[in-house]
Amino acid sequence: MNLKTQRLSIIRKIIRSEYISSQEELIARLEECGVVVTQSTLSRDLKFMHVAKVPHKERGYIYVLPNSSRSDLVVSTNLTDNIVDIAFSGNLCVITTKPGYASAISVPIDSRGIADVIGTIAGDNAILLVLREGFDMEDLMEQLCSLFPSLRVL
Numbered sequence: 001m002n003l004k005t006q007r008l009s010i011i012r013k014i015i016r017s018e019y020i021s022s023q024e025e026l027i028a029r030l031e032e033c034g035v036v037v038t039q040s041t042l043s044r045d046l047k048f049m050h051v052a053k054v055p056h057k058e059r060g061y062i063y064v065l066p067n068s069s070r071s072d073l074v075v076s077t078n079l080t081d082n083i084v085d086i087a088f089s090g091n092l093c094v095i096t097t098k099p100g101y102a103s104a105i106s107v108p109i110d111s112r113g114i115a116d117v118i119g120t121i122a123g124d125n126a127i128l129l130v131l132r133e134g135f136d137m138e139d140l141m142e143q144l145c146s147l148f149p150s151l152r153v154l
Contacts, residue, residue, distance in 0.1 A: 004045075006035075007030070007035055007037060007045065008045060008048075008049060010030060010033050010035055011026070011030070011042075011045060011046075011049065011051075012049070012065060014026065014029050014030070014033075015051065015063050015064065015065055016065065019056060019058075019059045019062045020062060020063045021056075021059050021060055021061060021062055021063075023039055023042055023043065023046075024039075026042060026063070027039065027042060030042075046063070049065065049066075050065075050066045051063050051064065051065060051066075052064055052066070052103065052104070052107045053103075053104070054104050054107050054108075055104055061104075064107065066110060066111065080105075080147075080148040080149060080150040080151075081150055082097050082098040082101040082105070083095060083096075083097055083101075083105065083148055083150055083151060084096045084097055084098060084125075086144075086151060088137070091130065091131040091132065091133055091135060092128060092129070092130060092131065093128070093129040093131060093140075094126055094127070094128055094129075095126065095127040095129065096125060096126050097125050097126065097127070098125065099124055099125045100124060100125070101125070102122040102123055102124055102125055102126055102127045103122045105122070105127060105148070106120045106122035106127045108147050108148075109127070109129070109144075109147065112143065112147060114140065114143050114144075115132075116131050116132050116135035116136065116139065116140050117129050117130070117131060117132075117140075118130045118131065118132055
C-alpha cells in the first residue's frame with residue numbers, strides 16, 4: 001500500500017470514529033498515528049475524499065465522509081430552519097437556503113441516496129438537484145420532508 005493510500009485510510013478511520021472540527025485537529029491526530037502531513041496536502045486529501053463539514057450540536061461543525069452512517073448525524077432543526085424555498089422546473093429542483101447553508105444541507109440529501117436524485121450541486125445559498133426523468137414529485141417531497149420537516153411549511 002503506498003503512502004497516500006495509507007494516509008487516506010487513516011484519515012477515514014479517524015473521521016469515522018471521532019468528532020474532528022478542524023484541519024489542525026486532524027493534523028494533530030494524524031501525527032499521533034505516525035503520519036506527518038502538511039495542511040495543503042490534507043486539504044487536497046479531504047477534497048479528494050469528498051469530506052464535508054456538517055453542523056454538530058456540541059462541536060459546532062465536524063467532518064463527515066460521504067454516505068456517512070453515523071447514527072448521531074441527525075439533521076438538526078437549526079440547520080433545516082435555514083431552507084428558504086424549493087422550486088421545480090422540468091427535472092430540476094432548486095432548494096434556496098440562507099447564505100452559507102447550501103453545502104451543509106446538501107450532505108444529508110446525498111447521504112440518503114434518494115432514488116430520484118441523480119446528483120446535487122451546492123453553492124453558497126442554493127442547491128441544484130438533478131432528478132431522473134419521470135420522477136415522482138410526491139415521493140420526492142415525502143423523502144425531502146422526512147429529512148427536512150421545515151419544508152412542509154414552505
